[in-house]
Amino acid sequence: MRAFGWTVLALVFLDELLTVAALAVVGWAAAPAWLLVWSLPALGVAAWAAFASPRAPYGGPVLRPVVKALVFGAASLGLVAAGHPGWGVALLVFSVVVNGLALLPDVQRLTTEAGR
DSSP states (O other), rough: OOOHHHHHHHHHHHHHHHHHHHHHHHHHSSSSSHHHHHHHHHOOOOOOOIIIIITOSSSOTHHHHHHHHHHHHHHHHHEEEEEEEOHHHHHHHHHHHHHHHHHHHHHHHHHHHTTO
């Protein structure tokens, strides 16, 4: 079960990286692309670090999942709006499945053990 848990956590990290990349794609498709291609991923990472990461200073039992849903949802909807509907749906489905698996008690136990 430990291998499954660590695999899920690795996929959660991959999901976060894919979300940042998706925000960059959305920025590239918008105008002015030269500014948004950098600022949208930076805003996503800043929101994640402040509210949604495991060590977020402003996260909480209510705010953390809300910010996660907003960041993943914005990246997915942005991909759809940028003309990549298949990738947007795929990212959203992947995000929901992987983050749902991360809520399993055995997987959450790994994160608390690793934090010690």
